[in-house]
Amino acid sequence: MDSIYKSLVEIVGEGHASTEQEELYIYSHSLGTAESHRPDYVVAPRTPEEVQQIVKLANKEKIPVVPLGGGLALTGLVMPLRGGIVLDMKRMDTIIEVNEKARYVIVEAGVSQGKLISCLERYHPNLMHSEPMAPAQATIGGNIMIHGQGDLAQPYGFNSDMVNGLEVVLPTGELCKIGSCSVSPYWFAQHPLPDLGLFLGWFGTTGIITKLSLRLFPCKKINGVDRFLVENAELIPEILLKITHTEMVGDLVSSIQGLPLAVRGIHIITININGDSEKEIEFKRQLIREDILGEYIRNGDCGFMGTTPDFRTGQQRPTITTVADIKRGGGFEYVGAILPVDTYPECCREGEAISSKHDIIYTLGGRVIGRSHAMMFFWSYAFNRADPESVRQAREALHESDELALKLGGIPWKPSVYGQKLIMEKMEPNTLELMKKIKELLDPNGIMNPGNWEVM
Amino acid sequence: MYELRFDERKCLACQTCDCLTKCQYMDIDRDTAKVEMKKIINGEDSFVLHDCVTCYACEEYCKMGNHPFYLIVERQEELDIPPPPRPLIKQAIQLGIPWRGDLKIEKVKEPVLSMGMFAPLVDLIQGKLFEGLSLLSVDPRTAVHLFCQLMYLHYARTSVIKERLPGIIDTIAKHDVKEVIFFHDECYGTFTSYAPAVGIEVPFKSVHFFEYLYNRLQELKDEIKPLNLKVSYQRPCSSRLSPDKLHFVDDIFNLIGVDGQREYIGENALCCGGAIIGQRYEGRYELAADLQRRNIEDMVNAGAQFCVFNCPACYDTLSRLVAKKGIWPIYLSDLCRLAIGEQPAGWR
Numbered sequence: 166m167d168s169i170y171k172s173l174v175e176i177v178g179e180g181h182a183s184t185e186q187e188e189l190y191i192y193s194h195s196l197g198t199a200e201s202h203r204p205d206y207v208v209a210p211r212t213p214e215e216v217q218q219i220v221k222l223a224n225k226e227k228i229p230v231v232p233l234g235g236g237l238a239l240t241g242l243v244m245p246l247r248g249g250i251v252l253d254m255k256r257m258d259t260i261i262e263v264n265e266k267a268r269y270v271i272v273e274a275g276v277s278q279g280k281l282i283s284c285l286e287r288y289h290p291n292l293m294h295s296e297p298m299a300p301a302q303a304t305i306g307g308n309i310m311i312h313g314q315g316d317l318a319q320p321y322g323f324n325s326d327m328v329n330g331l332e333v334v335l336p337t338g339e340l341c342k343i344g345s346c347s348v349s350p351y352w353f354a355q356h357p358l359p360d361l362g363l364f365l366g367w368f369g370t371t372g373i374i375t376k377l378s379l380r381l382f383p384c385k386k387i388n389g390v391d392r393f394l395v396e397n398a399e400l401i402p403e404i405l406l407k408i409t410h411t412e413m414v415g416d417l418v419s420s421i422q423g424l425p426l427a428v429r430g431i432h433i434i435t436i437n438i439n440g441d442s443e444k445e446i447e448f449k450r451q452l453i454r455e456d457i458l459g460e461y462i463r464n465g466d467c468g469f470m471g472t473t474p475d476f477r478t479g480q481q482r483p484t485i486t487t488v489a490d491i492k493r494g495g496g497f498e499y500v501g502a503i504l505p506v507d508t509y510p511e512c513c514r515e516g517e518a519i520s521s522k523h524d525i526i527y528t529l530g531g532r533v534i535g536r537s538h539a540m541m542f543f544w545s546y547a548f549n550r551a552d553p554e555s556v557r558q559a560r561e562a563l564h565e566s567d568e569l570a571l572k573l574g575g576i577p578w579k580p581s582v583y584g585q586k587l588i589m590e591k592m593e594p595n596t597l598e599l600m601k602k603i604k605e606l607l608d609p610n611g612i613m614n615p616g617n618w619e620v621m
Numbered sequence: 622m623y624e625l626r627f628d629e630r631k632c633l634a635c636q637t638c639d640c641l642t643k644c645q646y647m648d649i650d651r652d653t654a655k656v657e658m659k660k661i662i663n664g665e666d667s668f669v670l671h672d673c674v675t676c677y678a679c680e681e682y683c684k685m686g687n688h689p690f691y692l693i694v695e696r697q698e699e700l701d702i703p704p705p706p707r708p709l710i711k712q713a714i715q716l717g718i719p720w721r722g723d724l725k726i727e728k729v730k731e732p733v734l735s736m737g738m739f740a741p742l743v744d745l746i747q748g749k750l751f752e753g754l755s756l757l758s759v760d761p762r763t764a765v766h767l768f769c770q771l772m773y774l775h776y777a778r779t780s781v782i783k784e785r786l787p788g789i790i791d792t793i794a795k796h797d798v799k800e801v802i803f804f805h806d807e808c809y810g811t812f813t814s815y816a817p818a819v820g821i822e823v824p825f826k827s828v829h830f831f832e833y834l835y836n837r838l839q840e841l842k843d844e845i846k847p848l849n850l851k852v853s854y855q856r857p858c859s860s861r862l863s864p865d866k867l868h869f870v871d872d873i874f875n876l877i878g879v880d881g882q883r884e885y886i887g888e889n890a891l892c893c894g895g896a897i898i899g900q901r902y903e904g905r906y907e908l909a910a911d912l913q914r915r916n917i918e919d920m921v922n923a924g925a926q927f928c929v930f931n932c933p934a935c936y937d938t939l940s941r942l943v944a945k946k947g948i949w950p951i952y953l954s955d956l957c958r959l960a961i962g963e964q965p966a967g968w969r
Contacts, residue, residue, distance in 0.1 A: 394708035468706030
């Protein structure tokens with residue numbers, strides 16, 4: 166028996182490590198357009214101590230370790246580019262504590278979005294976390310590691326801004342706490358030092374998050390959803406600015422898509438309005454409709470779309486991903502980029518051009534982050550997995566979108582390896598050098614998710 | 622191009638001007654109505670063109686059958702003063718363009734019921750009431766090929782109706798049908814009121830859904846167990862195009878033993894507010910909310926246990942609101958099925 170495999174089984178027990186081809190196959194593929202890469206081992210630890218032992222083993226053997234959450238980032242961030250061990254975190258899925266008074270939850274990193282939502286809905290209905298519109302199996306750890314955003318992005322920012330503290334296995338195997346938890350039993354603050362930014366956004370290249378504290382927020386009883394239609398993209402930034410000025414809305418997304426045909430060429434601003442009573446919702450809705458958006462409605466430029474009762478009360482979600490399968494074959498990937506909201510019109514214009522060039526129906530949009538501090542703009546491309554030409558077209562469109570994001574002054578979000586290289590090419594040399602030093606210091610053997618954030 | 626057959630002399634000679642004086646949404650006396658109708662006939666701007674909420678009711682109020690509402694909508698389009706904002710118009714127009722495949726046309730065995738645009742509601746059409754019917758438009762992807770287009774009256778776009786309607790009629794006719802029952806009032810109104818009003822020939826006979834339901838219930842009379850319920854009927858705007866068929870609602874209610882008495886009934890019925898809420902003029906949102914409040918309060922005061930719909934747009938707009946007041950929203954066909962001991966489709 167392979168000695169590494171044997172060691173892995175000794176660490177995690179039978180049934181939680183594998184070299185079986187069919188299992189390796191599953192971990193070889195990205196949901197997006199990234200090339201497939203086969204790992205040598207797959208292992209699913211249950212405790213931080215097991216993670217430590219695996220990392221120490223990998224250092225000893227000088228083989229890569231790729232930490233994996235739900236594997237749903239689409240941009241190929243957990244592809245074992247140089248083989249080695251894929252470390253599947255999904256068994257580490259305990260919700261350790263919900264502190265209702267300080268409004269935070271401590272979870273193991275492999276807890277799924279679905280599990281946390283269910284727990285809060287059932288046992289703590291007055292609290293919510295910022296839920297990304299990802300499938301339920303996406304993990305909390307994976308989402309903060311990519312600086313994800315959720316349905317509270319507009320009022321509160323990135324999900325990674327909502328992290329109070331981390332427990333991390335360093336690339337050399339030590340277990341380390343960051344945040345208030347390093348000096349206190351309470352996981353309520355990011356302070357004192359060092360900064361969480363040593364780990365968040367690094368895609369596991371500086372350590373493996375095993376535990377984290379996430380801020381929770383008041384959960385309003387009712388969610389109202391309105392959709393505001395705008396033809397002229399130039400109006401969108403000022404409209405978003407005016408809406409956010411009210412400080413009355415939740416998730417705020419503007420999008421445009423080529424299909425269904427009814428909405429082609431029309432930007433749809435989805436406005437979530439939350440409240441504890443119909444009266445509260447109606448007050449906010451009326452203020453936004455009349456005082457903030459009334460002038461656009463009266464001059465005929467924009468208007469509120471009729472929606473079904475289920476949509477208006479938030480029981481139905483925007484269905485932008487329903488066009489993901491428009492090419493058949495189930496492929497769908499997007500470039501997300503963090504940009505100033507002002508760039509929305511240009512993002513749309515250029516995005517439509519890229520889509521058209523590659524014969525893909527356009528699906529574009531931006532989610533407002535933190536009261537218009539920024540937006541996450543997405544250029545989404547459907548492709549047919551069974552058709553290599555379709556995959557190639559989508560990949561090219563994605564690369565062009567990465568380039569566009571940087572050209573417009575943005576930052577590709579959860580970038581693919583291609584996007585990471587573009588970012589590093591544009592980065593200030595001293596910043597790049599700092600990244601290199603951090604990586605070399607923390608991961609002297611270069612075993613952590615190699616190929617990602619690789620500073621040459 | 623098809624032109625509206627509007628008799629100007631008849632209109633100008635009219636002594637009552639019911640079309641405008643009876644309007645529930647504008648306060649207009651007879652003298653003002655005369656002046657404003659003259660302006661509208663002459664193609665001039667009138668406050669009526671701005672204040673019209675497109676409830677269709679003046680089509681019913683005009684006892685001369687002179688189509689004042691169709692004229693108002695034509696003028697709204699000509700003078701570019703549509704009630705909804707432009708993106709809503711664009712969206713509505715694009716909604717009527719086929720993009721999910723062609724309709725497979727086959728000869729169908731009569732009697733035939735067309736769901737029009739409402740193929741997703743085809744599960745309402747089940748049970749004894751509908752035995753032996755052939756159905757047109759059961760696939761949501763291709764329902765648009767049988768979309769009557771009359772919705773564009775709310776959007777000041779009679780040009781779109783005139784452009785597309787002959788093709789829709791042709792598509793229906795290709796099924797080799799002599800007579801078609803239309804699920805929605807709007808389709809029935811299209812083929813029996815609007816098409817003749819603008820000179821579009823309809824080569825098949827249209828049957829109102831309520832008339833079909835009533836006749837079928839007569840056939841099943843022995844199976845009816847009176848429901849002994851109080852209900853409120855939500856009359857849709859397009860019912861104003863076929864007021865001669867409205868009595869079937871009462872006839873059906875009598876047959877199945879329900880009491881439909883309420884204040885806002887018949888000519889006095891209130892709009893659901895679905896079209897008004899999105900209009901661009903100041904105060905329309907509040908107007909729609911006020912209409913809905915008055916409408917539902919009236920249902921509550923009438924002791925209604927059920928709110929009866931036939932229009933899916935009214936249902937979408939009001940069902941949740943009436944349910945919150947403890948009134949059960951139900952399609953008329955489902956209410957009829959309940960009366961013959963069947964379980965309504967919407968109750969699964």
